[in-house]
Amino acid sequence: MNLQDYLKLLRARWLIVCVTTVTALLVAVIVTLLTTPLYQASTRLFVSTPAGSTLTETYQGNRFSQERVLSYTELLMGETLAQRTIDKLGLDMTAHDLQQHVKASAKLETVLIDVEVLDASPVRARDIANTLSDEFVAMVRELETPDSGANPDSRVVVEQRASIPSHAVVPKTARNLAFGLGLGVVLGIGLAVIRDLLDNTVKSRSIVEELTGAGLVGTVPLDKERRKQPAINFESDNSGIAEAFRKLRTNLKFLAVDNPPRVIVTTSSMPHEGKSTTAINIALALAEADHNVVLVDGDMRRPMLHRYLDLVGAVGFSTVLSGAASLPETLQKTRFSGLTVLTSGAIPPNPSELLGSKSAKKVLAELRAQFDYVVIDTTPLLAVTDAAILAANSDGVLLIARFGETKRDQLAHAVSSLRDVGARLLGAVLTMTPERGHGSYGYGYYGEEGSARTTQTRSSGPKELTQDSFQVEPVETPNTGVNAASHIATGQPIAENSSIKRGSDMQ
Ligand SMILES: Nc1ncnc2c1ncn2[C@@H]1O[C@H](COP(=O)(O)OP(=O)(O)OP(=O)(O)O)[C@@H](O)[C@H]1O
Ligand SMILES: [Mg+2]
Known part of the structure; x- marks a missing residue:
C-alpha cells in the first residue's frame, strides 16, 4: 500500500479513527480531572x-x-x-x-x-x-x-x-490532552489498518471479478429511499441509483449481442443482499426502455415482490405449478407501464421440487414467448437449492454481492453452486455501495474506478457506458399483461401460512 492507499483507507475508516481519538481524549480529560492538583x-x-x-x-x-x-x-x-x-x-x-x-x-x-x-x-x-x-x-x-x-x-x-x-x-492539562490526542490518533490509525486487514468482505471490482470469473456488470448505490419504496419510478427519477440501473440495463444488452439473455435470474449467496430490490429495478429499467417485461418471484420461501410492489401475494407461480390456476390468471399488471409480475403465490411445502418440475420449465417457456424479458427473483444460493434450479433453467444469472457484507468465501461458494448446475453466469452486481461524498468508503480505494467512467470489465464482461451514452426516451409500453385482479379471487392457495423457512433461517 502506498501513501494514497493509506489516505483512502483513513477516509474509509474515519469513524474508527475518530471514535478512538475521542475516547483517548476523554480518558486524558478524566485523568486530568481526577488528578489532585x-x-x-x-x-x-x-x-x-x-x-x-x-x-x-x-x-x-x-x-x-x-x-x-x-x-x-x-x-x-x-x-x-x-x-x-x-x-x-x-x-x-x-x-x-x-x-x-x-x-x-x-x-x-x-x-x-x-x-x-x-x-x-x-x-x-x-x-x-x-x-x-x-x-x-x-x-x-x-x-x-x-x-x-x-x-x-x-x-x-x-x-x-x-x-x-x-x-x-x-496536572499538566495541555500536555495530557496533547498526549491523549496523539495516542488516540495513532491507536485509531492502527485499528483502522488492522480492521482493514481482517476485512474479508467484497468491496472491489477486482475482487468480485476475480472470485466470480465474470465481469462486474453493475454497481447499485445504497439509497435509503429504497427501504421505504424498493421500486424506482424511472419516469421521473434521475437519481444515482436510477442511473446505476439504466447503466446495468445497457450492460445487460451488451452481454451477448447476438444472443442476448432474456430469462435472467438474480440471486446471491446470502439473504438480504438486495436480490429482490435489484430484480425489481432491473425489470423496471428494462420496461422503461420499451421492453415488455415480466418479473417472477421465484422465492417461494420468503417471497417479497408482492409486498415491495403492493400486489396480491396469495396466488402466483406456485399456484400455477400446482395446477390450481392458469398462468394468464395469475399474472398481475403493475402501476408501472410495461411491467407484469408473477408473484410467488402461497408458500408450498416443497419449493425445490416445484421449481425443478417440468411445469416450471413450461411456465418459463410460456413467459419467454410472451415477454421480451423474464426477470426471476430467487432465494440465496447458499441457503437452499431453489435458486440453482431456476438458474439452470434460465439464460443466465446475475450474481449479487452486497458491498462490505458478502464474504469472499460466500461469493466463491455461490459461484461454484452455479457452476455445479451448469448455470451461465452473466456477471456480478455489487449492491448497496456507498455513494461518494457521503462519508463513503469511496471504493476507488479498493480498485473501483468510479461508476461514471467508461471501464472495460474482464474479457467476459461488457463495456460499461458513460451516463451520456444512453438517453432513455419515455416510451409507450405495450400492455400485454392480463388483468389478474378479476381472477385472483378464484386462485387456490397451496399451503397458506406455511412455516417453511430457509436453511439459514432455521438454525
Ligand atoms: N440499493 C439499496 N439501497 C438501500 N437499501 C437497499 C438497497 N437494496 C436493498 N436494500 C434494502 O436491503 C434490504 C434487503 O433487500 P432485498 O429484500 O432486496 O434483499 P434480498 O437479497 O432479496 O433479501 P432476501 O434474501 O431476504 O430475499 C431491504 O430492506 C431493502 O430495502
Ligand atoms: Mg428477496
Whole structure:
C-alpha cells in the first residue's frame, strides 16, 4: 500500500479513527480531572567555604564546594532531613511520603542547589520548602563542624526563599490532552489498518471479478429511499441509483449481442443482499426502455415482490405449478407501464421440487414467448437449492454481492453452486455501495474506478457506458399483461401460512 492507499483507507475508516481519538481524549480529560492538583515551591541554596588567604586556597575552596554540592543534593532528598522537616512542621505524613515530593538538583560547575517541593496546598508547599532548607542549613553546620569546634569546613545559606505558588503544576492539562490526542490518533490509525486487514468482505471490482470469473456488470448505490419504496419510478427519477440501473440495463444488452439473455435470474449467496430490490429495478429499467417485461418471484420461501410492489401475494407461480390456476390468471399488471409480475403465490411445502418440475420449465417457456424479458427473483444460493434450479433453467444469472457484507468465501461458494448446475453466469452486481461524498468508503480505494467512467470489465464482461451514452426516451409500453385482479379471487392457495423457512433461517 502506498501513501494514497493509506489516505483512502483513513477516509474509509474515519469513524474508527475518530471514535478512538475521542475516547483517548476523554480518558486524558478524566485523568486530568481526577488528578489532585499539586503546587510547587522552590528555594535556592548557596554552598560556600571559608575564603582562603591566597588565590590557590580560594580556588581549592571553590572546588571543594562544587564537590560537596552533589552530596548535599542527596542529603536534601534523604530520609533524615525529611523527618526533621516533618517534626518541625508537625506534618501528618511519613518521611517516605515527603521524600517523594522533594527534588534537589545542582547546576554543573556551580555551588547552587535548587530545591523543589510539591504539595496539594500552596501554603504548605512554601512552608515545607523553607523549613526543609533551613533544616538543611543547620544539618550541614552540624555535619561540617569539626569535633574540635573550629569553624565549619563548608557553609550553606538559603539564597532564595520560597513564596506561595500561584498556580498548580500538576496536572499538566495541555500536555495530557496533547498526549491523549496523539495516542488516540495513532491507536485509531492502527485499528483502522488492522480492521482493514481482517476485512474479508467484497468491496472491489477486482475482487468480485476475480472470485466470480465474470465481469462486474453493475454497481447499485445504497439509497435509503429504497427501504421505504424498493421500486424506482424511472419516469421521473434521475437519481444515482436510477442511473446505476439504466447503466446495468445497457450492460445487460451488451452481454451477448447476438444472443442476448432474456430469462435472467438474480440471486446471491446470502439473504438480504438486495436480490429482490435489484430484480425489481432491473425489470423496471428494462420496461422503461420499451421492453415488455415480466418479473417472477421465484422465492417461494420468503417471497417479497408482492409486498415491495403492493400486489396480491396469495396466488402466483406456485399456484400455477400446482395446477390450481392458469398462468394468464395469475399474472398481475403493475402501476408501472410495461411491467407484469408473477408473484410467488402461497408458500408450498416443497419449493425445490416445484421449481425443478417440468411445469416450471413450461411456465418459463410460456413467459419467454410472451415477454421480451423474464426477470426471476430467487432465494440465496447458499441457503437452499431453489435458486440453482431456476438458474439452470434460465439464460443466465446475475450474481449479487452486497458491498462490505458478502464474504469472499460466500461469493466463491455461490459461484461454484452455479457452476455445479451448469448455470451461465452473466456477471456480478455489487449492491448497496456507498455513494461518494457521503462519508463513503469511496471504493476507488479498493480498485473501483468510479461508476461514471467508461471501464472495460474482464474479457467476459461488457463495456460499461458513460451516463451520456444512453438517453432513455419515455416510451409507450405495450400492455400485454392480463388483468389478474378479476381472477385472483378464484386462485387456490397451496399451503397458506406455511412455516417453511430457509436453511439459514432455521438454525
Ligand atoms: N440499493 C439499496 N439501497 C438501500 N437499501 C437497499 C438497497 N437494496 C436493498 N436494500 C434494502 O436491503 C434490504 C434487503 O433487500 P432485498 O429484500 O432486496 O434483499 P434480498 O437479497 O432479496 O433479501 P432476501 O434474501 O431476504 O430475499 C431491504 O430492506 C431493502 O430495502
Ligand atoms: Mg428477496
